[in-house]
Amino acid sequence: MVTETDGIILRQTKIARDRKMIVLFTRKFGKISAGTGIRQSGKKSSLPLRPFTHGRYEIYTGRNSYNIDAAETIESFFSIGEDIDRFFCASCALEFTDKVLAESMPAEPVLDTLISFLRILSNRKKKMRSFLIMYEWKILYMTGYGPVTDRCASCGREDEPAGFSIADGGTVCRSCVDSGRINMRLLYSIKFDIIQILKFIGLNNIDSFANLAFGPETEDYLDRILHEYVSYHLDIRGLKSESYLSLD
Numbered sequence: 001m002v003t004e005t006d007g008i009i010l011r012q013t014k015i016a017r018d019r020k021m022i023v024l025f026t027r028k029f030g031k032i033s034a035g036t037g038i039r040q041s042g043k044k045s046s047l048p049l050r051p052f053t054h055g056r057y058e059i060y061t062g063r064n065s066y067n068i069d070a071a072e073t074i075e076s077f078f079s080i081g082e083d084i085d086r087f088f089c090a091s092c093a094l095e096f097t098d099k100v101l102a103e104s105m106p107a108e109p110v111l112d113t114l115i116s117f118l119r120i121l122s123n124r125k126k127k128m129r130s131f132l133i134m135y136e137w138k139i140l141y142m143t144g145y146g147p148v149t150d151r152c153a154s155c156g157r158e159d160e161p162a163g164f165s166i167a168d169g170g171t172v173c174r175s176c177v178d179s180g181r182i183n184m185r186l187l188y189s190i191k192f193d194i195i196q197i198l199k200f201i202g203l204n205n206i207d208s209f210a211n212l213a214f215g216p217e218t219e220d221y222l223d224r225i226l227h228e229y230v231s232y233h234l235d236i237r238g239l240k241s242e243s244y245l246s247l248d
């Protein structure tokens with residue numbers, strides 16, 4: 001059966017001279033792995049399988065596999081390839097999205113957020129990393145992994161937060177911190193307004209972040225917590241963005 005859907009390529013791997021395996025984030029099927037072994041009346045057609053492009057894809061669905069039969073560009077965010085910092089952030093965002101998404105689970109709002117991210121990034125002039133960090137936290141919220149910030153993640157009390165506990169998945173109150181039940185190695189102090197920032201990211205859509213930026217220390221802090229958080233809760237490690245070198 002052939003279905004048409006739009007999507008974004010998250011990753012491509014060459015598996016033979018003229019065959020690639022594409023990890024494609026589609027509207028209809030969610031994240032899928034699809035082949036590109038195309039032969040039409042004996043001759044190969046070349047597919048415009050470009051990164052950083054919102055495309056429309058014709059997908060042949062077999063019993064256990066997908067194949068991309070045709071592709072066309074809906075919107076190309078070509079300026080991402082023209083700036084190293086932008087390019088790096090876009091690559092990090094695709095990698096992060098790929099790792100967070102489960103296979104074959106439609107996630108339309110996440111796809112639309114990724115499309116908006118690439119569109120805004122391609123016009124953004126500076127502080128790309130701030131925007132990447134906002135995107136990554138936003139995706140965690142959207143996929144149900146957002147941290148608890150409106151009460152104590154351990155006991156539920158609505159007391160003033162005394163720290164951010166990675167293991168508990170959010171802010172924790174003073175009496176929980178003092179109780180000895182919290183993993184202190186994974187407890188972060190609350191500084192740089194990170195709670196307000198996380199709440200804002202959780203509540204707002206990505207377009208609201210277009211003109212926001214953090215100071216370098218806030219960036220580092222939010223990024224460090226994010227990496228610890230996804231490592232602990234989602235087993236995601238070794239992300240490209242961990243080697244981020246700010247070029248601002």
Ligand SMILES: [Zn+2]
Nearest residue numbers: 152155173176
């Ligand atoms: Zn508590």
